[in-house]
Amino acid sequence: MALLENMRVFVRVVELGSLSAAGRQVRMSPAVVSHRIQQLEQHLGVRLLNRTTRQVQTTEHGQTFYRHCLVVLDAMERAETSVATTSGVPSGSLRVTAPLGFGRRILAPLVPQFHELYPRVEVRLRLSDHLLDLLGEAVDLAIRMAEMKDSSFVLRKIADCRRVLCAAPSYLEAQGHPKSPEELVGHNCLLLRFPGSRQYQWALEGRDGPSKVPVRGSFDADDGDVLTQWAVDGRGIVMKPVWEVAAHLRSGALQVVLPDHPPEPVVLAVLYPHRSFLPAKVRVFSDYLVEHTRALLSADLAL
Secondary structure, X not given: OHHHHHHHHHHHHHHHOOHHXXXXXXXXXXXXXXXXXXXXXXXXXXXXXXXXXOOEEEXXXXXXXXXXXXXXXXXXXXXXXXXXXXXXXXXXXXXEEEOHHHHHHHHHHHHHHHHHHOOOEEEEEEEOOXXXXXXXOOOOEEEEEOOOOOOOEEEEEEEEEOEEEEEOHHXXXXXOOOOOHHHHHHOOEEEEOOOOOOOOEEEEOOOOOOEEEEOOOOOEEOOHHHHHHHHHOOOOEEEEEHHHHHHHHHHOOOEEEOOOOOEOOEEEEEEEEOOOOOOHHHHHHHHHHHHHHHHHHHHHHOO
């Protein structure tokens, strides 16, 4: 098994191009990762990687070995999955990513409940409003709120999520209620933005169909919960899925803006790399997540 683990570490190093990046994925220090690679090289009697202070590059032997590692590890995963499926006991480490708001409010409470049912599945949860590279980050399953067009992934729909524009009463009293989408240009719009983000446009529905309205704001953030808090504090108008701000809407801390021109709905879905042999741990977690998320969202989506 030590050889297989070293092969897994080697594959991560090659795919991520860095000992430290691979170490973060497999929860090892760069020194331990380096030692694992050295063990492989000693076992094979060849150099697999050329190391510099900034990056690693595979040698010719390394490229050949990498290709064979993929075949071996894939066969091993298929064998483990076959046994787990027939035995009815899913097991192994499951890497899951989700947006911050969904992760905190919906997903985090479900994980311990899932673990009670499947104690041999170890859930590794990573929350981020950034769209992670699922293959590069070795993610088994992602929750996304968007239409995914990449045919190399499987998308399993959870629900169509209505969204709203909303703001605090104090903001609307001070700045006025926009009467049309065009009036948003004069308002402070709170935007979820990352490095490299393009100019923002909000797609709003109307009598003649959807239209895109350019919006801007005095400040933005890469954390959706920060935007919600700014809105509650009276700092501007925010676009949010209904379930994410339902409590604030019920309490009156936030009010719907432009109710006749709602944003286009967004698809909430489970996403995972396309495989003809889906690991049992992914299948059971996906089933559990879809069932319980739909139940939790049903009341908020009906607002």
